[in-house]
Amino acid sequence: MLAAPAFDIRFGLDRRVTLPGRFPLASGQSLAALDIAYETYGTLAADGGNAILICHALTMDQYVAGRNPRTGKPGWWPRLVGAGQPIDPARHFIICANVLGGCSGSSGPGSIDPATGARYAMAFPVITIRDMVNAQARLLDHLGVGVLQAVVGGSMGGMQALDWAVAHPDRVRSVVAIATAARHSAQNIAFHEVGRQAIMADPAWAGGAYGDVPPAAGLAVARMAAHITYLSEAGLTEKFGRRLQDREALGFGFDAEFQVESYLRHQGLSFVERFDANSYLYITRAMDYFDLAAPHDGVLARAFAGTKTRFALVSFTSDWLYPTAESRRIVRALNAAGAAVSFVELESPFGHDAFLLEAPEMCRVVDGFLRAGA
Amino acid sequence: MLAAPAFDIRFGLDRRVTLPGRFPLASGQSLAALDIAYETYGTLAADGGNAILICHALTMDQYVAGRNPRTGKPGWWPRLVGAGQPIDPARHFIICANVLGGCSGSSGPGSIDPATGARYAMAFPVITIRDMVNAQARLLDHLGVGVLQAVVGGSMGGMQALDWAVAHPDRVRSVVAIATAARHSAQNIAFHEVGRQAIMADPAWAGGAYGDVPPAAGLAVARMAAHITYLSEAGLTEKFGRRLQDREALGFGFDAEFQVESYLRHQGLSFVERFDANSYLYITRAMDYFDLAAPHDGVLARAFAGTKTRFALVSFTSDWLYPTAESRRIVRALNAAGAAVSFVELESPFGHDAFLLEAPEMCRVVDGFLRAGA
Numbered sequence: 065m066l067a068a069p070a071f072d073i074r075f076g077l078d079r080r081v082t083l084p085g086r087f088p089l090a091s092g093q094s095l096a097a098l099d100i101a102y103e104t105y106g107t108l109a110a111d112g113g114n115a116i117l118i119c120h121a122l123t124m125d126q127y128v129a130g131r132n133p134r135t136g137k138p139g140w141w142p143r144l145v146g147a148g149q150p151i152d153p154a155r156h157f158i159i160c161a162n163v164l165g166g167c168s169g170s171s172g173p174g175s176i177d178p179a180t181g182a183r184y185a186m187a188f189p190v191i192t193i194r195d196m197v198n199a200q201a202r203l204l205d206h207l208g209v210g211v212l213q214a215v216v217g218g219s220m221g222g223m224q225a226l227d228w229a230v231a232h233p234d235r236v237r238s239v240v241a242i243a244t245a246a247r248h249s250a251q252n253i254a255f256h257e258v259g260r261q262a263i264m265a266d267p268a269w270a271g272g273a274y275g276d277v278p279p280a281a282g283l284a285v286a287r288m289a290a291h292i293t294y295l296s297e298a299g300l301t302e303k304f305g306r307r308l309q310d311r312e313a314l315g316f317g318f319d320a321e322f323q324v325e326s327y328l329r330h331q332g333l334s335f336v337e338r339f340d341a342n343s344y345l346y347i348t349r350a351m352d353y354f355d356l357a358a359p360h361d362g363v364l365a366r367a368f369a370g371t372k373t374r375f376a377l378v379s380f381t382s383d384w385l386y387p388t389a390e391s392r393r394i395v396r397a398l399n400a401a402g403a404a405v406s407f408v409e410l411e412s413p414f415g416h417d418a419f420l421l422e423a424p425e426m427c428r429v430v431d432g433f434l435r436a437g438a
Numbered sequence: 439m440l441a442a443p444a445f446d447i448r449f450g451l452d453r454r455v456t457l458p459g460r461f462p463l464a465s466g467q468s469l470a471a472l473d474i475a476y477e478t479y480g481t482l483a484a485d486g487g488n489a490i491l492i493c494h495a496l497t498m499d500q501y502v503a504g505r506n507p508r509t510g511k512p513g514w515w516p517r518l519v520g521a522g523q524p525i526d527p528a529r530h531f532i533i534c535a536n537v538l539g540g541c542s543g544s545s546g547p548g549s550i551d552p553a554t555g556a557r558y559a560m561a562f563p564v565i566t567i568r569d570m571v572n573a574q575a576r577l578l579d580h581l582g583v584g585v586l587q588a589v590v591g592g593s594m595g596g597m598q599a600l601d602w603a604v605a606h607p608d609r610v611r612s613v614v615a616i617a618t619a620a621r622h623s624a625q626n627i628a629f630h631e632v633g634r635q636a637i638m639a640d641p642a643w644a645g646g647a648y649g650d651v652p653p654a655a656g657l658a659v660a661r662m663a664a665h666i667t668y669l670s671e672a673g674l675t676e677k678f679g680r681r682l683q684d685r686e687a688l689g690f691g692f693d694a695e696f697q698v699e700s701y702l703r704h705q706g707l708s709f710v711e712r713f714d715a716n717s718y719l720y721i722t723r724a725m726d727y728f729d730l731a732a733p734h735d736g737v738l739a740r741a742f743a744g745t746k747t748r749f750a751l752v753s754f755t756s757d758w759l760y761p762t763a764e765s766r767r768i769v770r771a772l773n774a775a776g777a778a779v780s781f782v783e784l785e786s787p788f789g790h791d792a793f794l795l796e797a798p799e800m801c802r803v804v805d806g807f808l809r810a811g812a
Contacts, residue, residue: 091690190690250674250698251666257699258662260692261706262636265655281639288632289663292625297758300624306729314727316465316564318634318719322726324624325631332635345692352696353688355680384671384758 101169102161106153119217119224150431167340186272245390259286284332296382296415364397475543476535480527493591493598524805541714560646633660658706670756670789738771
């Protein structure tokens with residue numbers, strides 16, 4: 065009779081752990097304890113060498129390859145993670161955790177503050193990408209994972225992947241950073257600030273102290289503004305153009321007459337059902353704070369000095385949120401630091417969202433990179 | 439003793455006229471009467487041949503070269519219009535009117551509905567760029583101006599200028615259309631829809647029936663989102679980068695810590711003091727409806743068929759709101775229609791706003807074009 069596996073290989077276990085002991089934050093504050101909600105798929109190899117950490121983007125969650133029990137939706141990265149995909153539970157031990165500050169079970173503004181017995185709301189300390197990474201490192205300790213074969217992420221997930229190589233260089237053999245940047249630009253910050261102001265302008269936000277009635281209108285507007293930045297002008301034109309919604313002629317009113325209006329409103333409304341407004345504030349703030357070069361007088365190469373990690377960077381031609389120029393900047397810095405780095409810019413009309421969509425070239429790049437370093 | 443001049447040549451006369459008779463609109467509705475607030479500078483020549491109409495952009499007004507009596511600010515296009523400038527009251531008779539739907543004195547949602555004695559608010563009919571142009575034509579009739587030497591405008595002003603040549607081809611000898619487009623793209627519509635939803639999400643909007651307490655928070659968010667589209671990523675980086683506001687280090691809070699946040703918040707707040715939320719809804723809607731090719735099965739050239747008007751188009755390299763590609767599309771259509779057209783794309787880091795800023799090349803282009811056709 066076989067021994068029970070150390071980790072269940074079924075998808076979607078909806079795991080949750082409270083890691084005791086104070087968790088220090090970049091701000092100087094700390095959390096009394098750390099909740100982490102996560103999923104694992106596959107089995108950790110006897111030598112521990114097949115662990116891959118997936119880092120999720122701003123509005124995603126730990127359900128990278130399993131059904132989200134709350135929304136009922138399938139995993140958010142099926143092209144890259146799953147049976148027969150580049151990251152495969154048959155070969156890899158895959159970990160994906162809800163980020164610190166998130167709203168899918170990890171410690172965040174919606175968590176209960178043990179000091180008061182009430183939700184933290186805006187009393188939750190401001191967090192950084194580094195704090196998210198350190199929380200993931202704590203989870204790996206708990207799971208008995210020492211060195212990661214790879215950290216893989218797109219968008220904010222790519223920021224975490226890059227930061228892993230900086231914060232814990234001895235625990236990361238390779239990094240895959242897709243459609244991302246090593247810092248938030250002024251325009252990135254500006255769009256996030258619009259979203260935050262939209263949330264905070266909603267009286268239902270109530271300084272963050274809302275209960276069962278969230279600031280839905282404000283959060284929907286925030287999502288609408290952000291969603292435009294995830295698409296490309298060409299992609300929007302191709303998908304919607306100036307086509308009208310359920311009508312033959314202009315209605316001379318303020319309904320959603322154009323398809324693109326209807327689509328955006330839907331994006332805003334459906335987001336409210338699955339995301340917490342305060343989490344949105346905290347996570348966007350963490351992204352705005354992200355600047356790997358800042359502790360090194362703006363010289364990004366110094367952040368990676370002495371690194372032995374291999375890097376793969378992928379950007380998309382129509383991504384104007386984290387454009388190719390930002391990936392090239394990282395590549396130059398890694399080259400200057402003497403790191404092993406491969407980079408490819410992929411053609412896509414889908415803007416920033418391309419990394420989540422059908423992207424067979426991206427999958428081939430990631431597959432080849434992971435196999436070469438396995 | 440000299441006769442009194444037909445029109446006073448002093449700047450900033452803050453004129454206002456109510457033109458009687460129903461004013462028909464593109465929607466099929468009509469207004470019982472038409473109020474137009476306007477400014478004129480210079481003197482109409484005996485042959486009537488020196489009249490230039492300036493059309494203003496979304497949030498501008500009739501005070502193109504004179505002090506705005508409400509804000510105390512100087513005219514908004516001093517580089518192009520004024521003594522010694524390409525459009526000069528010493529040589530030209532200059533007219534600039536607040537657009538229909540505006541909030542600087544022309545008929546709009548803030549006007550009194552004669553049928554009820556109360557403000558129109560959202561009972562004001564939805565208007566189009568064509569309606570704005572036709573209102574200006576009525577004003578020219580009133581002023582005794584037959585044929586315009588030129589219609590000049592940037593952004594939404596450029597849309598009006600182009601539409602003038604389509605709607606009233608015999609009254610326009612030349613058109614100068616700067617940083618503009620012949621249609622609103624899906625992305626343009628999307629950004630406007632975010633702004634409208636931000637306004638409508640503000641409980642103070644009250645279905646448009648607000649009184650002295652406008653939906654300031656919603657309008658400010660709308661302005662913040664729009665303002666990002668007026669600048670360029672490179673311009674924002676150059677102007678603000680990741681520099682902090684009044685502090686040495688990250689504050690780990692939700693204040694405006696980055697200069698770009700502080701700047702954006704200021705843009706939002708100051709806009710509320712000078713612009714009406716309902717006007718913002720109506721004017722953005724008019725822009726979204728704009729598509730000169732729509733009545734011609736999408737063939738823009740047909741809109742200009744047989745035109746004898748001369749055209750000058752100017753775009754700016756970093757303008758991503760109405761990018762050069764849109765100007766080129768217009769140029770191709772004008773070429774196909776056999777029109778006389780000159781086009782130049784100017785280098786600028788200032789994004790869409792470049793047309794309002796120091797742009798000596800733009801002024802030289804306009805000056806040369808106007809003198810050649812005088």
